[in-house]
Amino acid sequence: MLRFALTLLLFTLAFGVLSSSPVFSDLILAKVDRRIDLTSQIVRITTSLKVENAGSNPISEILLSFPENQAKHLAYLTATLNEGKGKGKASSGAGLPTEVVIPKDVPDSLTFYSLSLPKGLGKGESLLLDVLAVFTHALEPFPEKISQADIQLLLFQDTAHFLSPYKVMVQSLAVKLPEARVESYTKLEGTKLSGSELKYGPFHNIPPFSYLPIIIHFENNQPFAVAEELVREIEISHWGNVQVTEHYNLFHGGAKSKGEFSRLPCFCDYEFLCRYFVRARPYVRGASAFRRLVARLPPRAHSVYYRDEIGNISTSSLWGDSKKTELEIEPRYPLFGGWRTAFTIGYGLPLRDFLFESDGKRFLNFSFGSPINELVIDTLIVKVVLPEGSKDISASVPFPVKQWQETKFSHLDLVGRPVVVLEKNNVVPEHNEHFQVYYKFNSLSMLREPLMLIFGFFFLFVACIVYMHADLSISKSSASYLAKVQWEEVQATVQQIHNIISHCLTAHDKLEASLRDLSRTGDVQACKATRKSVDSLLKGVSKDLKPLVTFLQSSPQAAHILPKVEELIAKERDLQERLMAKHTTVVDCYEKKLGGREIENRIASNQQKITSLRQEVDDLMDFIDEI
Amino acid sequence: MAPKAITSPVPDSLYPTLSVLTLAIGLVLTASFFIYEATTSRKTRSLAQELTTGAVASVFLGFGSLFLLIACGVYV
Numbered sequence: 001m002l003r004f005a006l007t008l009l010l011f012t013l014a015f016g017v018l019s020s021s022p023v024f025s026d027l028i029l030a031k032v033d034r035r036i037d038l039t040s041q042i043v044r045i046t047t048s049l050k051v052e053n054a055g056s057n058p059i060s061e062i063l064l065s066f067p068e069n070q071a072k073h074l075a076y077l078t079a080t081l082n083e084g085k086g087k088g089k090a091s092s093g094a095g096l097p098t099e100v101v102i103p104k105d106v107p108d109s110l111t112f113y114s115l116s117l118p119k120g121l122g123k124g125e126s127l128l129l130d131v132l133a134v135f136t137h138a139l140e141p142f143p144e145k146i147s148q149a150d151i152q153l154l155l156f157q158d159t160a161h162f163l164s165p166y167k168v169m170v171q172s173l174a175v176k177l178p179e180a181r182v183e184s185y186t187k188l189e190g191t192k193l194s195g196s197e198l199k200y201g202p203f204h205n206i207p208p209f210s211y212l213p214i215i216i217h218f219e220n221n222q223p224f225a226v227a228e229e230l231v232r233e234i235e236i237s238h239w240g241n242v243q244v245t246e247h248y249n250l251f252h253g254g255a256k257s258k259g260e261f262s263r264l265p266c267f268c269d270y271e272f273l274c275r276y277f278v279r280a281r282p283y284v285r286g287a288s289a290f291r292r293l294v295a296r297l298p299p300r301a302h303s304v305y306y307r308d309e310i311g312n313i314s315t316s317s318l319w320g321d322s323k324k325t326e327l328e329i330e331p332r333y334p335l336f337g338g339w340r341t342a343f344t345i346g347y348g349l350p351l352r353d354f355l356f357e358s359d360g361k362r363f364l365n366f367s368f369g370s371p372i373n374e375l376v377i378d379t380l381i382v383k384v385v386l387p388e389g390s391k392d393i394s395a396s397v398p399f400p401v402k403q404w405q406e407t408k409f410s411h412l413d414l415v416g417r418p419v420v421v422l423e424k425n426n427v428v429p430e431h432n433e434h435f436q437v438y439y440k441f442n443s444l445s446m447l448r449e450p451l452m453l454i455f456g457f458f459f460l461f462v463a464c465i466v467y468m469h470a471d472l473s474i475s476k477s478s479a480s481y482l483a484k485v486q487w488e489e490v491q492a493t494v495q496q497i498h499n500i501i502s503h504c505l506t507a508h509d510k511l512e513a514s515l516r517d518l519s520r521t522g523d524v525q526a527c528k529a530t531r532k533s534v535d536s537l538l539k540g541v542s543k544d545l546k547p548l549v550t551f552l553q554s555s556p557q558a559a560h561i562l563p564k565v566e567e568l569i570a571k572e573r574d575l576q577e578r579l580m581a582k583h584t585t586v587v588d589c590y591e592k593k594l595g596g597r598e599i600e601n602r603i604a605s606n607q608q609k610i611t612s613l614r615q616e617v618d619d620l621m622d623f624i625d626e627i
Numbered sequence: 628m629a630p631k632a633i634t635s636p637v638p639d640s641l642y643p644t645l646s647v648l649t650l651a652i653g654l655v656l657t658a659s660f661f662i663y664e665a666t667t668s669r670k671t672r673s674l675a676q677e678l679t680t681g682a683v684a685s686v687f688l689g690f691g692s693l694f695l696l697i698a699c700g701v702y703v
Contacts, residue, residue, distance in 0.1 A: 240639050412700060
C-alpha cells in the first residue's frame with residue numbers, strides 16, 4: 001500500500017512538471033469539502049465541489065477520479081447539482097448520468113468517471129456539485145484476528161488531498177468516526193481531533209493528481225453483516241398477493257475470531273487465583289459480534305416467517321404501523337468475526353400496493369435491495385416470477401444489472417411461469433430504489449386455473465358415470481346374470497308405479513286444498529273446476545297402471561311384492577272414491593248454503609276412513625320405496 | 628396517465644366465505660348425483676341428467692377448491 005502511494009506521488013510530481021493536457025486546465029475546483037463517514041462498515045464519502053470554468057469553451061462533462069484499489073470497492077456513485085446558495089439547502093433533482101471513461105494522457109492505476117452536465121457550463125460560470133461515493137470492504141481489520149475479549153480495530157487509508165484531474169484552490173477534509181476512541185492517525189499540519197470527528201486542512205492551491213496518503217486506525221463495533229449471496233424471489237399472483245422469499249447467506253466481515261468461544265459471564269483466571277478464590281473478572285464479551293438484525297419491510301406485510309434448514313427460528317419480533325413493518329431477527333447464535341449463518345425470510349404483501357396498469361401494460365414497482373439495515377451484499381440475485389401467460393416482458397432498473405429469463409414450475413402450471421432474473425454485485429443500502437418489470441397479461445388467462453380444477457372434478461364424475469353404465473359381466477347367459485336383469489326390470493316397474501301413485505296423491509292433496517279454499521273464499525265454481533281436472537287425471541292414471549301390473553304379474557321375481565303393490569293400488573282407488581264423494585257433498589252443502597256444523601256431520605264417517613286409508617297408503621309407499 | 632393499481636377480481640376478505648358457500652353447494656350437488664346413481668335402475672337412468680348434475684357440481688367444486696386454496700394462503 002505504501003509502495004503504491006509512493007509511486008503515485010512520484011507520478012504526480014512528474015505530471016505536474018510536464019503540465020496537464022489542455023482539457024484538464026479549463027476547469028478549476030474553487031472549493032472542495034470532503035466528509036468521510038466511517039460510522040458503519042460501509043464507507044460513505046460526500047464531496048461538495050464548486051466548479052469554475054476558467055477556459056474559453058463551455059464544458060459539458062466533469063471527470064472524477066479514484067485510485068484503482070479504491071475504485072474496485074466502489075459500490076455506488078451519484079452526483080447531484082446543488083441549486084441552493086447556502087450550505088443548508090439539500091441538493092434536489094435526479095443524479096447526473098455517470099459513466100466510466102478512459103481519457104488520454106492520464107496516469108495508469110486511476111479510474112475515471114465522467115459526469116454529464118444537462119446544460120453546459122459557460123465561460124466564467126461556476127456551479128455546485130454534491131458527489132456521494134459508497135465503498136464496501138474498504139475498512140481493513142488490523143489486527144486481522146482477535147479473540148473474544150479483544151476490541152475490533154480497523155484501518156482506513158485515503159488521501160488528504162482530493163485526487164482530481166483539476167487544480168483545487170481550497171479544500172478541507174472531515175472524517176466522522178463511530179466512537180471517540182482512535183488508536184492512531186496520520187498527523188499533518190493543522191490536523192484536529194475533536195470528539196469523534198477528525199479534521200484535516202484546509203489546503204490551498206493543490207495541483208491536479210495530488211495524493212497525500214493518510215491512515216486512520218480506529219475502533220468500530222458496528223455490526224459487520226455481509227451477505228455473501230442473497231436470492232430474493234418475488235412471486236406475483238393476480239388473485240391478490242405478492243410473495244417475497246429471501247434466502248440469506250450471511251457472514252461477519254470484520255476481524256476474524258480466534259481462540260475459544262464462551263458464553264459464560266464470569267471468567268475464572270485459573271492461572272493465578274483458582275487455588276484461593278475465584279475472581280469474577282468482567283470482560284468484554286465480543287463487542288464486535290452482532291446478535292440481531294433489523295429489517296424494514298413494506299407496510300401491510302403479512303404471513304412473515306423466519307426459518308432456516310433446521311426449521312423455524314422463534315427469536316424474532318415484528319411490529320408494524322401504516323408506514324412500515326419492522327422485523328427484528330436474532331440468528332441462532334451471535335456472529336463473531338468470520339462466522340457464517342444462513343436463513344430464509346418470507347412475507348406476503350397486498351397486490352394493490354405494487355402492481356399497476358398503464359398504457360395497456362401492467363408493471364410491478366418493487367424495491368431492489370434487501371430490507372435489512374446496513375447490509376452489504378456481495379452478490380444479489382432478484383427473481384421476479386410472473387403469472388403464467390405473461391408476454392412482452394421487460395425490466396427497467398435505475399442502475400446497470402445483468403438480466404436474463406428463466407421458467408419456474410409452480411402450482412397449477414401447464415407450461416411454467418416466466419421469471420426475470422436480475423443480478424448485481426456489490427450492493428449497498430443506497431441501491432434500495434424501486435425498479436419496474438413490465439408485461440402484458442390477458443385477464444381471461446386468470447380463468448385457466450379454475451378451469452383446470454373444474455375439468456379435474458368433471459373427469460371424476462364422468463368416470464363414475466362410465467362405471468355405472470358399463471356392463472362388466474363376463475357371461476351374458478348365466479342364470480345369475482339373467483336373474484339380475486329381471487330383478488332390475490321389476491325394480492324399474494315398481495318405481496314407475498310408485499311415481500304414478502305419488503301423482504295421484506298430489507291430486508288428492510289438490511282436492512283437499514280446493515276444499516279449504518272454498519271454506520275461505522266461498523268460490524264454488526273454482527272448486528268444481530278443480531274437481532273436474534282431478535277427475536280426468538285420475539282416469540288416465542288407472543289406464544297407465546294396467547300394463548305395469550300385468551308385467552309384474554308375469555314376472556317370477558316380483559312374487560313377494562306383487563300382493564303389496566296390488567293392495568296399494570286397491571287402497572288408493574278406495575281413497576280416491578271416498579275423497580270424490582266427500583268433495584261432492586261439501587260442494588252441495590255450500591250451494592245449499594248449509595251451516596258448517598251440518599257439513600261436519602255429513603262427512604264425519606267418510607273423513608275418518610279417509611285419514612286412516614291415507615296413512616296406510618303412505619306406509620305402503622314407503623315400504624315399496626325401500627326394496 | 629397516472630397508473631391505476633390492480634387488485635384481485637374478488638375482494639380479499641371474501642375468499643373464505645365464498646369458498647365455504649361454493650363448496651357447500653358443490654357437495655350438495657355431488658350428493659344428489661350419487662343418490663340418483665344409487666336409486667335409479669339401469670332402465671330409468673337418463674344420461675343427460677347425470678351429465679348436467681355432474682357438470683354443475685364440478686363447476687362449483689372447482690371454484691370452491693380454488694377459493695379454498697387462496698384463503699389458506701396458497702396463492703395459485
